Amino acid sequence: MHPADHVAIVANDGGLPAGTVLPAGMPGAGLIxxxxxxxxxxxxxxxxxxxxxxxxxxxxxxxxxxxxQAGRWVHEKLLDMPGARALTGLPMATQPAPVAAALTGRTFMGFRNADGSVGTRNLLAITATVQCVAGVVAQAVRRIERELLPQFPNVDGVVGLEHSYGCGVAIDAPDAIIPIRTLRHISLNPNFGCEVLVVSLGCEKLQPSRLLPPGSFPIRDGRSAEDGPDTVCLQDAAHIGFMSMLDDIVERARPVLARLNARRREPVPVSELVVGVQCGGSDAFSGVTANPAVGHAADLLVRAGATVMFSENTEVRDAVEQLTSRAASVAVAEAIVRELGWYDRYLERGRVDRSANTTPGNKAGGLSNIVEKAMGSIIKSGSSAISHVLAPGEKLRRDQRGLVFAATPASDFICGTLQLAAGMNLHVFTTGRGTPYGLAECPVIKVATRSELARRWHDLMDLNAGRIADGEQTIEQAGEALFELMLAVASGERTWAEQHQLHNALVLFNPAPVT
Amino acid sequence: MHPADHVAIVANDGGLPAGTVLPAGMPGAGLIxxxxxxxxxxxxxxxxxxxxxxxxxxxxxxxxxxxxQAGRWVHEKLLDMPGARALTGLPMATQPAPVAAALTGRTFMGFRNADGSVGTRNLLAITATVQCVAGVVAQAVRRIERELLPQFPNVDGVVGLEHSYGCGVAIDAPDAIIPIRTLRHISLNPNFGCEVLVVSLGCEKLQPSRLLPPGSFPIRDGRSAEDGPDTVCLQDAAHIGFMSMLDDIVERARPVLARLNARRREPVPVSELVVGVQCGGSDAFSGVTANPAVGHAADLLVRAGATVMFSENTEVRDAVEQLTSRAASVAVAEAIVRELGWYDRYLERGRVDRSANTTPGNKAGGLSNIVEKAMGSIIKSGSSAISHVLAPGEKLRRDQRGLVFAATPASDFICGTLQLAAGMNLHVFTTGRGTPYGLAECPVIKVATRSELARRWHDLMDLNAGRIADGEQTIEQAGEALFELMLAVASGERTWAEQHQLHNALVLFNPAPVT
Ligand SMILES: [Ca+2]
Ligand SMILES: [Ca+2]
Ligand SMILES: [Ca+2]
Ligand SMILES: [Ca+2]
Ligand SMILES: [Ca+2]
Incomplete structure (x- = not known):
């Protein structure tokens, strides 16, 4: 805690009864x-x-x-929330962190891709242009898993990129570009090896050539870019019956699997990691254990030349002043203001504000309101200068390294989906209340904020940052342990969510109306 | 076609070349x-x-x-679309259809439920309060299918009601009631036998008691209504590790399966059918073959005392005058205006209008614009008086029979999800371009608009209304065939989508912002 703080957090399992005298050597020592x-x-x-x-x-x-009075429980009903900081008159790039000493020599075992990116997994992804084809793609995935995967042991799995996008989305609405570019960029995630295999219906608004126009991805199989992506179109006149559709997808998957199977992991510098950090089911420990440990690991990654994305607009909104002052340039600070301002207006149209973010679980966990939650959330970003900003669904360029603010809603699934689209190859997720979150597309390292949760969910939590509150580890030690775990998982060690095959849905951010 | 029409539709497979002389006995006979x-x-x-x-x-x-000129191809580029009819000065309940002769004595074999409703399938549904639990629910469903279902042969299957709803949805936004009541009412669909089994995370905004408050559903297992629904909460302190969560869900499913397994199909009157009609992937034949056949079957159902829901706001908007005049009462006409007006404003907020509905497939299929599409779409409702109107996510009361306008977006998956919430126990879906649509929750009868599609997709289309265009059947004959097929499917005959286990996602209509 900060010496100027008016409150301290009770760390003990089960809390403390009235009448307890706070022990010596702690904030508030002697207080009853x-x-x-x-x-x-x-x-x-x-x-x-x-x-x-x-x-x-x-x-x-x-x-x-x-x-x-001193010694009272300060819960959310005793506090009035401050208004949101105006987005004018902010300190713009006034305090970018000095560049820290480079961290060199560390590597992980990754899959190098044709576009220069590196995968931490070797997955066959099947892109769906529209929800209409989801049932057929799911059946095709089952057949590929059963009939083909055993022949291609270097391939980690096959993923149908199912999503809810359909012709109902008003495709020409000003905001409809967000879900479209999200779907485009997810297909190009580094964990899919630059291989694109599309299943299309035929009559959908989001045609394959609109989803993946020439130039948006490297062609690997000798076809011309103008032919568009390798596509199985269900309405093709050649498809006589359901089985011919399935057969076609399975056969088109075979050469892609053969190319993926020929790849091998090789040592690559840590700078090829693109780590998305997120928190969900937060409690008051999030801001004192897990998130600071993630922040320390983020600083190590940035020093090693890697990319760290932090997100969750409503959870950084109250820290905007910190963000704009930490921006590496005025242009970056302006981009932060642009994204958060756009989001303010989006929420206003729906007649809510950032305070809609907090949950009953947050409050039960001790987080009084979004301001307190935000201060705990933003610690995940560490202390580096913010070097780039991404709008929702945008993809990182190869030269956009360092600490990146990827503007997204805080919803775990929407944020994770947008970070996948941005190019994330490793996901770190902190949780205080506990969530069995997992993605088929990318490994998710889950970090518990409390030892009690880590013990109870022993086969769901990959790291226990509660050891910080227990006095067993410093923030720096927990951050270093997380950094080492990231390299191991990036090199192929499976997370608990992977072992149990826990997969949450891709959820698109669609600010446009549906018709 | 109507004698006052300026255009005719070319029915021939492959179209007609320039220079063709239109044959005698048809509209435009002799025209080149x-x-x-x-x-x-x-x-x-x-x-x-x-x-x-x-x-x-x-x-x-x-x-x-x-x-x-006469003889020219009238495609969408030659037409300017008329503006939308204002929602004022409409004819209100001026021409409700006279009540047609009752159709009596027809039955199907259904599952009678405790609340009086009737299921066409006997499914165990597992309700998820939040996307967070989706990975765990999916694994539990697999274990239940493998370990328990073989012991309960009268149960048709187990369905995890996965959806994207999460704490990101601004739960107190004015429009957030729509996704919440949708989820509530889907759990109570007649095909789930009034059994409710909930998997909750614990810290989510949409708590089980808010999703399914006391009184919203009948308690079957002797518990008190105040205890809320039968719920497995993953964050329960009793859950030590992932396997204990899975074990708990599987064990809680066992008595529910036993109760479901004890049920038997019995003859019930056709009046217990709640049929949702929808079209997707429409072409110019939709309005002359499949949709009129559905309309005729809808009239038969209404005469038998059953409930028929039609939906798809943007596809009825241009027919609003027909709808309000066909309303059974001024109150019903006013409800139609209220729902369509709300939707106009919803689209305006996103800066689009009803014309965003049409797809490239619609246009390639001959539908020039939303007006033409709407005229073809609304024919599905038949000719009965409109007796009730439902807002999105509302559930039909037991006394709301007859022809019902359930106001929903036209998106196939959102519309289907809302019709499930309304209480649909049988779904009829017409398609011209072809779609492999299916739902895990309810049988979907797919009707092809053209014989060519029905031949090509022989194991996906359940009925071929193209026989009308081929001159082999009248609209009435096709409608009667569909009516008979509905009774067979409602009695347990499996549709093609059921045989292939083609399941599209539940997609929520969420007009509220996400945080
Ligand atoms: Ca968060
Ligand atoms: Ca989150
Ligand atoms: Ca339609
Ligand atoms: Ca539709
Ligand atoms: Ca799914």
């Missing part, structure tokens, strides 16, 4: 608790008059609704 | 084609000066952009 305080919740360290600012992380997380 | 006209496309029957109204279905489908 006037209320029972649940684990992860806040206790007032000093008397706070009604209307006073209440600071945590050295920022005001609210004002006291009534007078709060 | 000045262009090649593709199958399903329109030919001008008379000279149309620039700016003239062009009528089909006896309504203006547009105005001639330039002078069009």
């Amino acid at each position: 608790l006037l209320d029972a305080v649940p684990q992860g919740h806040k206790v007032a360290l000093c008397d706070l008059p009604a209307g006073a600012e209440v600071r945590r992380y050295n920022v005001p997380i609210g004002t006291a609704r009534t007078a709060i | 084609l000045l262009d090649a006209v593709p199958q399903g496309h329109k030919v001008a029957l008379c000279d149309l000066p620039a700016g003239a109204e062009v009528r089909r279905y006896n309504v203006p489908i547009g105005t001639a952009r330039t002078a069009i």
Whole structure:
């Protein structure tokens, strides 16, 4: 905690009863608790008059609704939330972090791709242009798994990129570009080896040539770019009956699998990692254990020349001043303001604001409101200068390295889908309440904020950052352990979600209406 | 076609070449084609000066952009679309159809439910409160299928009700009630036997008690309504590890399966059918073969006391005058205006209008614009008076029978999902271009508009309405054949989509923003 904070967090399993005397050597030492305080919740360290600012992380997380005595439980009903910081008059690139010493020599075992990117997995992806084909693609995936995969042991799996996009989406609406480019860029994720195999219906609005126009991806099989992507079109006159559709997809998959199967992992520098960080099911420990450990690992990655994406617009909105000041240039700061401003207006159209983000689980876990949640969330980004900004669904260029703000909703699945589209080859997800999150497209390392969760979900949590709260590890040590785990997983070690085959859906961000 | 129409449709496979003389006994007999006209496309029957109204279905489908000679191909580039009819000054309940003679004595073999509804399938459904649990539910479904289903042979299957809803949806936004009530009502679909089994994460915004509050469903297993639905909560402290979560879901499913397995099909009157009709991948034949056949079958169902839902707001918008005049009462007409007006404003917020509905496939199939598409689409509703209107996600009451306008987007998956929520136990889907649509929750009868498609997709199309265009069947005969097929499928005969296990996703209509 920061020395100027008015509150401290109760770390003990089960919380602390009223009457407890806070122990020596800790913030508030000697203070007597006037209320029972649940684990992860806040206790007032000093008397706070009604209307006073209440600071945590050295920022005001609210004002006291009534007078709060030292030793009281400071829960969300005692605080009024501050208004959102205006997006004008912000400090623009005033405090970009100095470039830290390069971290050299570390490698992982990855799959090099034709476009220069590197995969951490070797997957056959089947792109669907439209939800109409999802049932057929799912059956084709089952047949490929059963009949073909055993012949291609170097291929890690086959993934049908199912999504809900259909002709219902108003394709010419101003915002419809977001789901379209998201689908395009997911097909080009580094874990799919630059191989594109499309299943199309035939009459859909989002035709294969619109989804993947010439030049959007490298052609690997000698065809001309103008032919568009390798596509099985179900409405093709050549398809007589359902089985001929399935047979066609299976046969078209065979040469792609053969090319993927010929690849081998090789040592590549850490700079080829593209790590998306996210938190979900957050509690008050997220901001003091798991997220700071992720932040430290993010700094190590950036020092090694890798790319780290952080996201979740509503969870950075209240930290906008930190973000714009940390931008590497005024142009980057302006891009941050542009993305967050666009999102403010998007929420306004639906008559909500950023406060719609917090959940009952957040509050039960001790997070009073979105300001406090945001301060804990943004710690995942570490301390590097912010070097680039991506709009939703955009893909990183090869020269966009370092710490990147990829503007996305905070929804775990929408954020993960957009980070996949951006080119993520490794996902790190912190959780306090616990979630069995996993993706078929990319390994997800799950980091628990508390030891109790890590013990209970022993075969779902890949790392326990609760050891920081237990005093067993420093933030730096937990961050280094996470960095080492990232290299191992990137090299092929399977996460718990992979072992159990836990796959969440791709969920598109579609701000456009459906017809 | 209507005698006042200015255009006729070329029915022939492969279309007709320029120079063809239209045969005797047909509209435009003796006319020489000045262009090649593709199958399903329109030919001008008379000279149309620039700016003239062009009528089909006896309504203006547009105005001639330039002078069009008799015999020319009338494609979408030659027509300007008329503006949308204002929602004021409409004829309100001026022409409700007279009540037709009751059709009595017909039954099907269905599963009677505790709430009075009737299932056409006997399915175990597992409700998910949030996308977070989807990976775990999918693994549980696989184990239940493998380990339990063989012991319960009267149960047709187990369905995980996966959806994309998550904490990202702004739950207090004015429109967020739509996805919430949709999920609630899908769990209560008649094909799930009034059994509710919920898998919850624990920290989600949409808590089980908010999704399924006391009174929203009948309790079957002796628990008190205040306990809420039978729920496996993954974050329960009792769950030590992933396997204990799976074991818990599997064990909780066992008594539900036993209750479902004890049920038997019994003869029930046709009045217990709740049929949702929809079209997708439409062509110019949709409005002259499949949709009129569905309309005739809809009239038979209504005469038998059953419920028929038609939907697809953007595809009825241009027929609003027909709808309000056919309403059974002024209140029903006002509800139609309310729903279509709400939808107009929803589209406006996203800066599109109803014309965003048409697809390249529609146009290639001969549908020039949404007006022409709408006139062909609405024929599915038959000729009965419209007796009720449902807002998106609402569930039919037991006393809401007859022809119902269930207001939904036209997107096949969103419309199907909302019709499931409304209580659909049988789905009829017409297609011209062809789509392999299917749902895990409800049988889908697919009706082809053309014989060529029915021949090519012989094991995907359940009925060929193309026989009408071929002169082999009248609309009435095709409608009667569809009516008989509906009774057979409702009684357990499996559709092609069921035989191939083709399952499209549930797609929620969420007009609220995501955070
Ligand atoms: Ca988060
Ligand atoms: Ca998140
Ligand atoms: Ca339609
Ligand atoms: Ca439709
Ligand atoms: Ca799915």
